[in-house]
Amino acid sequence: MTELPVIHFDCLHFYGDRPCKPNKEHGVFCGNCDYYEKDNSITEPYPPIPPAEPHTYTEGEKKIIIVKLDAVGDVLRTTSILPSLKEKYPESNITWITKERSYDVLKDNDMIDEIYFTSDELDHVYNDTFDIAINLDSGADSSEIMNRLNAVQSYGYCIVNKKPYPVNKAANEWYLMGVNDTIKKQNTKTYHRIIHEICCLEYENSEPYIFLPPGKRKRAGEIKEKYKLNQFKSLLLLNLGGGNRWQYKKWTREGYASLADILSEKYPDTAVGIIAGDEDIDFYENIAGDLKKLERNNIIFFGTANSMEDFICIVSLAQEVFTSDSLCFHIATALGKYTIVIVGPTSYTELDVFGNGKVIYSGRVDCLCCYLNRCDRSVTCMNTLDAADISELFGVVN
Secondary structure, three states, rough: OOOOOOOOOOOOOOOOOOOOHHHHHHHOHHHHHHOOOOOOOOOOOOOOOOOOOOOOOOOOOOEEEOOOOOOOOHHHHHHHHHHHHHHOOOOEEEEEEEHHHHHHHOOOOOOOOEEEEEOOHHHHHHHHHEEEEEEEOHHHHHHHHHOOOOEEEEEEEEEEEEEEEEHHHHHHHHHHHOOHHHHHHOOOOHHHHHHHHOOOOOOOOOOOOOOHHHHHHHHHHHHHHHHHHHHOEEEEEEEEEOOOOOOOOOOOOOHHHHHHHHHHHOOOOOOOOEEEHHHHHHHHHHHHHHHHHOOOOOOEEEEEOOOHHHHHHHHHHOOOEEOOOOOOOOHHHHOOOOEEEEOOOOOOOHHHHHHHEEEEEOOOOOOOOOOOOOOOOOOOOOOOOOOHHOOOOOOOOO
């Protein structure tokens, strides 16, 4: 297991859940940093991080609680831990604490018994005792919840002296990746393997999971009829969104438009759909405007105003999906779709298409996995990706 290097937990610049400003701007870390400033509000020492506890008593009914609050895509991809927990603890009852926005990606998962929101009254949860508590995020909100849980065994992160801190050594590696961009860039493991290691579970390529109950399948059928998709052999779905946190998490306007142009011409009996979320309305409208000039009836405009349930249903109708590292990617892989994902400022090694798709990133820049919100380079991780090359990756699923 990873041992932490010198870390000045008591530094004013150190947050515990993200890189500090000196690390972002100068690439330094605590052992070679001249920017240390003592946080005088911290008066207690940080305790030694104990070894992780193995899973020894697996028989009988077990109560497990998982805390995962972050972006909906992060919540969904974390469901890959559930099959492993159920295999280790077949009679387990699993509770999940999250935020309301993630409910639609969890509610139909039959491996989860109870779902609570951070906005709920949770005193009865905090007064209960669990066999296992898991918090896979070093964020302050989720770590504070972890502190309030009573559990025989705990995995992940808690709060010590007002800052996120590993519960045990199994959480050290992911913690270090969260606070040091250099270590993050060196990572070669997928997110799914990492969270299994945090929980001391064997990873056997379990995948995130979305179940489509009869109501969702019926809704998907209604959407299929609304857009007259029955007249086409299949649907290739291009997700244009990527949110606003990272400028180059999504591709270029020209790239998306060119790819849709190439595919719609190459496969005239196939629907080529475009879709985005409400954070990318203007971006979507610009690309939609470009494509409408082509006057091709096999380009389908799904818009940006879909509910979460409808978004999931639309992805379920596709045979192949093209997307950035975003919620759409996690939905597509959870539905078992052939998925092509383009990656720039985030970690491409953390992503897994489980042998059913491609992870695409530029080989012409040296700054991948920069995690910078904005970029002032003229040659970027996104404008060096070619639509013609990417179009050749489609047509795999009949």
